[in-house]
Amino acid sequence: MNLKDINTLKTLLSTPQKIVIVPHKNPDGDAIGSTLxxxxxxxxxxxxxxxxxPNDYPKFLKWIPGNDSILNFExxxxxxxxRINxxxxxxxxxxxxxxxxxxxQPFLxxxxATFVMVDHHQEPADYASIMYSDVSMxxxxEMVYNLIEFLGDVSKIDTKIANCLYTGIMTDTGSFRFASTTSRTHEVVADLIKKGAKNAEIHHKIYNANTPSRLHLLGCALKNMVILREFNTVYITLSQEELDTYNYQKGDTEGFVNYGLTLEGIKFAVIFIENKEEGILKISLRSIGDFSVxxxxxxxxxxxGHTNAAGGKSDDSIEATTRYFVSLLENYKEELTA
Structure with a gap:
């Protein structure tokens, strides 16, 4: 964040403001943790x-301090x-x-209001007057921690803030195993633990909150997994019928796509999930190394999204979309098999 934007934000926040904080649609741990x-x-x-x-979020995030105060736009x-007006x-x-x-979107x-963007995804739009954008984070x-530090208030991070920020860092780094995890990330996490973040308890609440139906859905997803060894690629499909059979709840498919990358030699993993209500296939893409999803x-x-984690969508059926996906891989074979 540049010095001009820091000073502008300090001036803006020097008097009491009416502030709205917005995460993306279908918010995950980082979105909910950072906003709270x-x-x-x-x-x-x-x-x-x-x-x-914009809408609801998974049950396994609804213990985070302040969760009950979030307004669901839907x-x-x-x-x-x-509040927006x-x-x-x-x-x-x-x-x-x-x-x-x-x-x-149209209401924002x-x-x-004066818009302030805090984000780590690629190719930001220019709607915000104050922008803290850093794809390396x-x-x-972690950026909210830095923002508070830029404002000279890191000493004011209390236990509630620490637990919120730890949650998002942990989930977005895959429990600190992704390449985006830096020595600075560990320094921030160490300070959050010092300030009261309950690291073991947070991990348990996020990752040990499975229902039997979610585990059965995972079994279905893994059974549907297709391995394309010639492209070091894996893809998984889940139809609306399968989701309904296993009583799908929001957040149940979180992390399913990553299972493909646990296979030796696989560099690219994708999951295609049918959403009849929205009339689309939701797509999550993950990779290892330099292949940019x-x-x-x-x-x-x-x-x-990011180099190694991104999302997308398709208006076609699962069958047509996966055929199209497989047809694309020949164009990337050199990258995927290098």
Whole structure:
């Protein structure tokens, strides 16, 4: 974050503001952890801060301190719109394009607030007056820690903030195993633990909250896995019928795509999940090494993200989409088999 933006933000927050904090649609651990961590900080500083989420999020995140105060735009529409309309400042966290917030997009586009973006994804849009964008960061939660430090307030991080930020860093780094985890990440995490983050308890609440139906759905997904050894690639499919059979709940497929990368020699893993309600296939892409799933998804599946983790979508059926996907791999064979 450059010095000009830091000083502008300090000036902006030097007087009490009405603030709305927005994560992306279908928020994950980093989105919820970062918004709640920032919200606690701003409230402690005397601001009226509210989180408005585009929609619901997984049950395994609903223990995080402050969770009960989050407004769900889909279910609390009028109250959410009122908060957006009266906001003097809007923070957008863990996304960099207003297309990532679904039906909230037109309301934010019409808002008169000063926008502040905090995000670590590639190719940010230019809607924010103050922008903290850094693709090298492990997570938006690590960036919120840095933001508080830039404002000279790292000593004000309390136990609630520490637990929120630790959650997002842990989940977005794959429990600190992804390449985006740096020595600085570990320094931040160490400080959060010193400030009260309950690391073992957080890990247990996130990763040991399975239901029998989720494990059965995982078994179905693994049974559907297709291994393409000639391209060092794996893909998984889940139909709406299969989701319904195993009583799918939001967040149940989180992490399924990563199982493909546990196979020896596999560099590229994808999962295609049918969503009849939205009329699309949701696609998650992961890779190991230099193969950019961000570029692959942007070019072929209207998506994007990071070099090794991205999302996308398709309007076609599972059968047509997977055929198209496999047909693309020949163009990337040299990269995938190097």
């Amino acid at each position: 961590g920032l919200c606690h900080y701003l409230q402690n500083e005397g601001h009226k801060a509210t989180i408005v989420s 279910k609390e529409n009028y109250q959410s719109k009122d 009266e906001a003097s400042v809007i923070f957008t966290l863990d996304f960099n394009h207003l297309g990532r917030i679904g039906q909230m 586009e019409e808002a008169n 492990s997570s938006t939660c 961000n570029e692959f998804s942007r070019k072929h599946f209207s998506g994007g």
